[in-house]
Amino acid sequence: MSKISDAFSHGKAFVGFITAGDPTLDTTKEIILKMAQAGCDLVEIGIPFSDPIAEGPVIQNANIRALSNKVTTDDVFEMTSEISGKIDIPLAYMTYLNVLFRYGYDRFLEKARNAGISGVIIPDLPFEEKDELSSVASKYGIDVISLIAPTSEERIKTIAKNAEGFVYEVSSLGVTGVRSEIDTDLRKLTGAIKSETDVPVAIGFGIGTPEQAKKYAAFADGVIVGSAIVNIIAEYGKDAPDKVYEFVKSMKDAIKDI
Amino acid sequence: MSKGRYGIHGGQYIPETLMNEIIKLENAYEKYKNDPEFVAELDKLNREYAGRPSLLYYAENMTKDLGGAKIYFKREDLNHTGSHKINNVLGQCLLAKRMGKTRVIAETGAGQHGVATATAAALMGLECEIFMGKVDTERQALNCYRMELLGAKVHPVTTGTMTLKDAVNDAFKEWVSRVDDTLYVLGSVMGPHPYPMIVRDFQSVISREARAQILELEGRLPTAVMACVGGGSNAMGMFYNFINDKDVRLIGCEAAGRGVDTGETAATMATGTLGVFHGMKSYFCQNEYGQIAPVYSISAGLDYPGVGPEHAYLKDTGRAEYVPVTDDEAVDAFEYIARTEGIISAIESAHAVAHLMKIAPEMSKDDIIICNLSGRGDKDVAAIARYRGREINE
The missing domain is CATH 3.40.50.1100 (Rossmann fold)
Known part of the structure; x- marks a missing residue:
């Protein structure tokens, strides 16, 4: 079992997302530590990109803040290697394909592995294009996480059968961001995915409250939360680590006994 | 793949x-x-709504004034809505x-x-x-x-x-x-x-018509066809039916803004590198970490940090040539074609006209150039006036 899949073996998993370098790389490190202490099972570290087309305004603004701090991919590698030894949960990078492509897939993935990264999540890399990256990633034992959307329909089977690490189930149409209502029949979609694969399934996009987390963790293996955490960081800046800790703990508490 | x-x-x-x-x-x-x-x-x-086929117009005044190749304009500016x-x-x-x-x-x-x-x-x-x-x-x-x-x-x-x-x-x-x-x-x-x-397929009507029109008017193919390139739709339309005519030069003119060495440029072919963005692998203006660069051109239509993938391929194979044209050169061409031919062209298309003005005089009278006038310039008049230091109300 991969290190990423392993994150789902202690009950329902909480997956948290933050953008590296927002507001500073030192604060990012502190937040990751606090998230791990609060019971987070897997941290997605966003490498900032100039044009994040899958993101809503909250995470897009975090990308802009990090880039205006001149945070580079090399800085993120360095930050990651400083933190990964201090925690025992897996880490994944979330970014856009051009960040990896321009760096060179081999060079990027080797540095990512050496920094302690176990997976990558690339929203603009659909199944049809995945091979160019996953053929290289497998050399370094890094999972390329597949996404499945409410519009995937008959594609679910192919994507799920080839999934590694976990399946990122996109809850809704549209971009990332907290939503009060999610229209998709997620129980049905999750069931359709699970009938094709034993790889864990986590639901993301739009989840921001313990109630929502509990609702979806009832049938999924975990929930992914990004914008709600990034909102806290936007509000509290360098004082965010303790606030993020409280939030993650409340989310994890809501799902751990399901 | x-x-x-x-x-x-x-x-x-x-x-x-x-x-x-x-x-x-x-x-x-x-x-x-x-x-x-x-x-x-x-x-x-x-035919009945857009006004096709568009004219292939022999620009006699410019041909005489520039003193080299015979110049034709494909008049996409005369289409309904004023562009290709x-x-x-x-x-x-x-x-x-x-x-x-x-x-x-x-x-x-x-x-x-x-x-x-x-x-x-x-x-x-x-x-x-x-x-x-x-x-x-x-x-x-x-x-x-x-x-x-x-x-x-x-x-x-x-x-x-x-x-x-x-x-x-x-x-x-x-x-x-x-x-x-x-x-x-x-x-x-x-x-x-x-x-x-x-x-490309919908735009290829441009070169399908132009090729037939020039064969009828001149009985032979042109030496070169040219067009401005942002994302590259009018250029792809102008090039497409000439790609297999190996002797016809295909020339794309991209926006250099204040110059390819200034950073204030949108010249993707001259300054870009291979990347993946907006759904495609192609050339993009970007930094060493793959962050898409802020680009600049006086022309809003060419002010884009990438280029269509088929253009990138035509560049790789050497089948097409791509040249940068600055704001200054484009504005000069905008004014020149207005004065000389009585045509107010879009500032985008004026980038192609500017390069045409450079190469036509170096060619012989037996050569023929077809330049695509992709749009009309009414929309640009106020901005060009401002560029020349005159404030006018639109």
Whole structure:
């Protein structure tokens, strides 16, 4: 079992997302530590990109803040290697394909592995294009996480059968961001995915409250939360680590006994 | 390798949410492109609504004044809505109707594609929303209001450089949010497959006509054909039916802004590197970490940090040449063609005219150049006046 899949073996998993370098790389490190202490099972570290087309305004603004701090991919590698030894949960990078492509897939993935990264999540890399990256990633034992959307329909089977690490189930149409209502029949979609694969399934996009987390963790293996955490960081800046800790703990508490 | 490749370029690098929609679009296009009823309907619209075929005009004054090659202009500026963009939107909106869509969205830079989309939507009874960078809504205010007159809703985009790239970002985001009833009518030979192919096919009418027209007028093929290149739709349309005529030079003129060595440029071919963005692998202006660069050109339509994948391939193979043209050169050409031929061309097209002015005098009287005048310049008059230090009210 991969290190990423392993994150789902202690009950329902909480997956948290933050953008590296927002507001500073030192604060990012502190937040990751606090998230791990609060019971987070897997941290997605966003490498900032100039044009994040899958993101809503909250995470897009975090990308802009990090880039205006001149945070580079090399800085993120360095930050990651400083933190990964201090925690025992897996880490994944979330970014856009051009960040990896321009760096060179081999060079990027080797540095990512050496920094302690176990997976990558690339929203603009659909199944049809995945091979160019996953053929290289497998050399370094890094999972390329597949996404499945409410519009995937008959594609679910192919994507799920080839999934590694976990399946990122996109809850809704549209971009990332907290939503009060999610229209998709997620129980049905999750069931359709699970009938094709034993790889864990986590639901993301739009989840921001313990109630929502509990609702979806009832049938999924975990929930992914990004914008709600990034909102806290936007509000509290360098004082965010303790606030993020409280939030993650409340989310994890809501799902751990399901 | 996936579908829609031009050498190493192209592909479908988009979020999973859009994949089924892109596949549906491709299937619909394959089904209808040779469907006699669809072809007849598009042909009728092209003739009776858009005003095709467009003229191939012999520019005698410029030919004499520049003293070299014989110069022809393909007059896409005389199409309904004032540019080549109508060729593509009539096809795509007709396709949208066949797919059962009731709403179209589009990005626009100079506003020409937005106006064309709003026009076709008005004609065909489709709801229409246009994404336009806030900077562009200001420098192309006239086109912005035209779209509203045509019943479209214009969304000013306030992220990033607030220009064409950001308008494309937001159009994609809107499409991800609402795919059921909506088709994204992409305006250039860019984005994920099948867009580069669909837009090229609909624009290839330009060179299909031009090739027949020049053979009839001159009894031989031109020495060179040329066009301005942003994303590259009018250039692809101008090049396409000449690609197999190996002796015909294909010349694309991209926007150098204040110069390719200034950083304030949009010359992707001259300064860009291989990357993956907006759904395609191609050349992009970007830094060493793959962050897309803020680009600049006086021309809102060419102010884009990438280029269509088939152009990238034509560059790699050496079949086409790409040259940078600065703001200053384009503005000089804008004024020159107005004075010399009585044609107010779009500032985008003036980039091609500027390079034409450089190469025509070096060629012989037996040479023939066809330059695509992709659009008319009414929309640019106020901005050119400002460039020359005159404030005029639009």
